[in-house]
Amino acid sequence: MNADAGVLQLQAINQRLQLYLDRAPLACIVWDTHHIVRAWNPAATATFGYTEAEAIGRHIHELVATPASMPTINEVCPKLLSGVEFPDGVVLETRRKDDSRLQCHWHLALVDRGTADEGVIAFASDVTARLQAERDRELLEKSHALAAMAGGIAHDFNNILLAICGNARLAAEDLPADHPAQLSLAEVQRAGARAAGIINQILAFSGNEEQAPKEVVLFNETAARTSPLTTQVLRGQGQSVLYVDDEESLVYLITRVLQRLGYRVAGFTDAHEALAAFQSDPAAYQAVVTDLSMPSMSGIEFATHVLKLRPEVPVVMTSGYVRAMDRESVMKTGVRDLLLKPNTVEELGDVLHRLILQARPQAS
Template sequence: MRNAAKNPTTNRNSRYGLIAASGRGSVMLRRLLPVAIALPALLGWAWFADERAKILGPRLGLGLFTLTNIVMFVVLLYAMGIWLNRANMARRRAGDRDLQLTAIQRAQEALLQSQNQLQGIIHSAMDAVITVDSEQRVMMFNTAAERMFLCLSREALGQPLGRFIPERFRAAHDRHVAHFGETGVTSRAMGALGTLSGLRANGEEFPIEVSISQIESGGNKLYTAIVRDVTDRQRSEQSLREQASVLDLAQVLVRDTEDRIVLWTRGIAKLYGYSRGEALGRYSHELLRTEFPEPLAGIHEKLFRNGFWEGELSHYARNGRRMIVASLWVLERDHHGHPLRVLEADTDITERKQMEESLLQSQKMQALGTLAGGIAHDFNNILLAITGNTRLAIEDLSPDHPVQQSLKEIVQGCTRASALVRQILTFSRRQEASRKTIDIRPVLEEGLALLRATLPARVEIRKDFADGLLPISANSTQIHQIIMNLGTNAARAIGEKPGVVEFRAMTQKIHSEHAGMVDKLKPGVYVRLSARDTGCGMDSATLERIFEPFFTTQPVGQGTGLGLAVVHGIMKDHGGYVSAYSEPGKGTVLNLYFPVSTEVRQEAMKTAAVVPRGSGERLLYVDDEATLVLLMKRSLQRLGYEVTGYSNPLEALKIFRQQPQQFDAVITDLSMPGMSGSDLAAQIIAIRPEIPVIMISGYIRPEDQERAQQLGVRELVFKPDNVDELAAALHRVFSQSRVG
């Protein structure tokens, strides 16, 4: 019944189906049908009542008319129900079709919107998105791909993917895609294939990373690749690697807030000699045995307040070498502002500090030379006056006079004083290291006398020089310097306690079988000078480095590290050799080997000294010290000369200008007020070029020697402690004049 109501066209002859249907006609039929049934009964009742009342006329006509109307009404009602049902079903079918069309349209619109959204996402992606079919022809090429490969989408679509791959990689790419399609793996993560190369439309290759996936659609495989240009990233990584490499070479360490080392670069490892494994986790100040210029608490207070600290520290390397470093500490904090770690950058300034110390010592020596030069002239004048007058007194008195011994002691004391001044001047002034054949014993004696004046009284100096030491070719000043450096080093090793420094000298022959025992020492005859001290000694590591320039174990300000290096250099210049032996607590011994000179010593050829005498030559003597003028007049007159003396150089020049032929030679002091000896010599030589001029002084500088030579001065003599040296110079001058 329900099916017939839904489809009245297939059950149109069923009266019951029409009545039971749900259409509008069936509803109206069900509502009017009771009326159609009840109406004949009503009309029959009315006719029966009319018969009894005899109201109506012919009863038959009225009954037929009524029955006909009822039948027609029912038929019309039935036909109307059928028509209304059909119209209702048509409207329903049209409504269903409209609903179906609306749902399809909505689905299509949703699909289109989804596709547009997907296209928007793909084309707004930062990475290139490329889809290819199974034949590797491009089906999708987003905006990022256009920018990356410098190719428009319309130019790329339908083209083989190989045009965007360098030719040398295309075969490998094809094999990879084929294998990828066969494995059934649907995707591979970005970078899983490593760094690949892409090819731009302009032919430029660039590094890329690729994530690839595959799907099957309509029986065809589609491959989608997400491509990322990693050029900038690689540049950044390379820059970081370079920066890290530079940082690793830097002399940098990083420590935490407890001063434990957490970073130890190769540069700092090279500086201190500790490997990373030895340094990491150690307390930096314990590892390096840091010596601070101020309390560590004060340094930390400045570090936490300012965020950095810089200053000079003393550190010890793994080999025990002490070094001075310029240290910069930088405090790093976390995002809460709490101290996190400290970066420390160290620069070795040991050599610079030692050079500064050496420069200071050099300046001190220069100042000493200036001071010595300033006082030497006046001091030697005093000594010359004492010595000269004492010698005259000795000559005037009889040999058995009771004061003769005292006078001789005065002369000896003045001679030692003059020699000491001469040594100071020689040691303090700069001069070329010219060498000559010398007897080393008196030179060593002079050096020890100078050393004794510099060492504290608690250090005892002993000497043991063998008889018959052979001559050597050497520079006396440098021998003095060797003695000074060895003695000073020994005194520092002895320290504050009493000790002994002993110097020994002997002649030693080195045979060929023994030469190998002393490195770089050839067979031959040597004078061996040994210096032994009772100091603290040293270990083997320190002993290996004692001849290195600027190497010192002394605290800052107490040593330059140049003493033994200078000794080593002097011995090398002399063709000799120096060796050292030491043990901790047992002192040190240094042996110096000087090659014996093959030249005959001039001193050995000298006969007994004979003071040459004059033959009445007329001398002009000029000195600003009147006592010396008087002394030299008396001394030179006793040697046979006629002497005219002046203490004023201007007066002497005036007399000479008036009577230039009156004199056979001129002797002048170098340092005089008003007019120097050089200026006086220049004026005299200008007046009479051939006259011999002798210049004397208690302090002669290299520049004085150079100017005297330029002026034509015949002799430049260190102011003698007796007249004999001046007499010898006069003898040489007059001998040359007679030969000329």
Template sequence: MSKKVQSSGAGAHPALADGVAQVGAALDYASDAVILLRRDWTIAYINVAFERGCGQSREALLGRGYWAAFPHLRGTRFETEAQAAMTAGLARIYEEFSPRANRWYECRAYPCDTGLLILFIDVTMRKSDELTRVDLEEKLVRAQRMESLGTLAGGVAHDFNNILAAILGHAGMMLDALPADSPLCEHMRQIKRAGDRAREIVQRILAYARGGTNELSKHQLRPLVEDSIALLRSTLPATVRLTVDLSGDGCIATVNPSEVQQVVLNLCTNAWQAMVGGHGHLHVALRAVQFDVPHAFAIGRVAPTRYAELSVRDDGQGMPEEVVKRLFEPFFTTKPRGQGTGLGLHIVNGIVHAHGGAIDLQSVPGKGTLFSIYLPIVDEAASLDPAALVKVADPGDGEHLVYVDDDPIVLMMVEALLRKAGYDLRTYADPRACLDDIEAGRVTVQLLITDFSMPGMNGMELATAVRATLPRVPVIITTGYISDELTSEADRLGDVAVLQKERSFEELVELAARALRGFPETRFLDSGLAPL
């Protein structure tokens, strides 16, 4: 049977007391914090590392009650684990984050004759490495799981955009042609509204498939959030009380402005839709925060630096844990059939992470939800000269354009659109027939506009072949899906613009005017925006 070690009181053996003193002196050289507690929870001993960590002297702490000296530990795992070790007489080893110290600790609580010895080992760097590894593993798993879905989404979106281009284009031209008092106008507006909604859904699918490749630049976040709130107020039910606290004047981040506004509108819309009967309180806030150690959130992690914290809080129904775990998956929705695509929060998640940020999600069933978006803060915002955004599109004046598209419905719509704008247009459904006429000199070409995805020869191949005959002709390629490869090829060929096909009615005429003027870059470079 092992013998118990006597305490170092007045009756202790001198050699033993000397040994205890030497152990205490040695512990002062340890880098880990050590505290010895008596059974009544008074402090019997602390080493130098503990003094440094808590910011209090040994003389001020010895003999004091542990919980009186450190009341902030009450109700945390630091208390429950220590109580369990003292009561059961069994060692407890656990890890916990200390908000006050801003550090992660591995805590080892050992019961002893005196009471309880607790060792605090700083494992902040190790936790950071673990978070990085876990984050990379999760990203790899998600990438592998979603790769095939992304390919499918891109293909579906490309085909659907051809249909949308025709629907929106013909609806727009009908609205322009009909008298203002025609009963058909409202029907055409409803068709256009439905088309716009479909286009928004397709853009979400494309954003998912594309993985976020938009150009980013420095912007003040507060004006972007204010603009989003202004748009939100027009759609927010009167039964929802909206409060806003935008104190983040110094929140400058490298972002895509439209995507930031998409995040705000999406989160706010989800928030008020989660309120029972559409009644509740919605609060939006923006502020700058500083993280000194890595923090893990619901999805991803953030490194130690300054962040802009955009928070959206509601007092709606809240969500159970099993829903929270799946909330950012594509096509997952808790809304009734036909009322949600399940893409909104997935796109929000993709946008935030593409901007180097993270999301913290807290939700309690019956009490509401808090989304906190964290975006890294940068030093200064890029200057943006609104006067540089001068519209350069003028009506056509008989310029010779060639348009190529194998889809007859889209071909008819674009032909009517460009002829109405004043251009002399020649159309082709077969790219090879177009190329033959150009090579033979049977057609005059000042601007080539071509669809990208066509059988036998795609739009980029046609543009390259035409440039062999007409090396200076500008080109516009329309496509339902703008890939990185297509953008790179367009840059390599030069004087080539790529246009989302479903935006043909709104943008093609203006883009054609710019192309005929050699794509004047001053429209973009003076404003800080990227040229096409």
């Protein structure tokens, strides 16, 4: 090959390389060891706003660096020129000609090392939108985690509130209407109403559509005088109810409440034990009441097992934290009613009475 042919071939190679550079979708910049720009492609103009004529011959830091990115640049550049590679690239805050900011992912490589043309070739891509999307996704995930935690707190809070207010109600009915303790018990009622308001706020934050009642009326002065539970005694007429909740205090409370209404109650804190009791004699119970959220077995799973054995038995579910998807799942199992804590004490007797009466024609 003669010299002229070699020159022509080299020119052809350079033209192809220039074409590749011009057509490259990423900003491509070449600078020398003094950081003076040698090459600047159209994509770099589109990304940073400087024309090729404006960029060539200027210091790269003067064009695109920001105060926030300089500490990283000062650390990376000497290493790069000494031969250290950065295969994963570097994400830097970068400045446009109009002084706006973007996040760029820079891929850098040392070229022509040891020659007069030694320098750096850099490809830059705008990752601002991607990074923002990642931050938004992380924020959303954290928000969902906080919402789930808030829902769990509301569930526990409802259980505690139900135990406190329910036992206070029973105490009020055990005492004469003019007993001095009635004033203190009335204060428990007012505190319970305020606590229910806090639960509503927690549930609203968690995105739960089912909220506790804004007013929790567990007893009042008139109720204390008339003793509503006492007036309903024998409503249950000896009917047998199976009750399961993982909170021992609630099993104790609801058992006492239902017994005052005339029901015979088998109370359990373990869903597996409760299911075994039901399986041993399914016909022994006229109704079943179960909590929705339990550690050993969910209320939905428990109700499904019960209704497979006796499809006609009324099953009532209670919970202080119910999502829309939970309500749909509950109703698909054949559960007759879903009661929201902390008003279980007020509503459970009426609901059981109604459901047992409705079930009698089916049983007969």
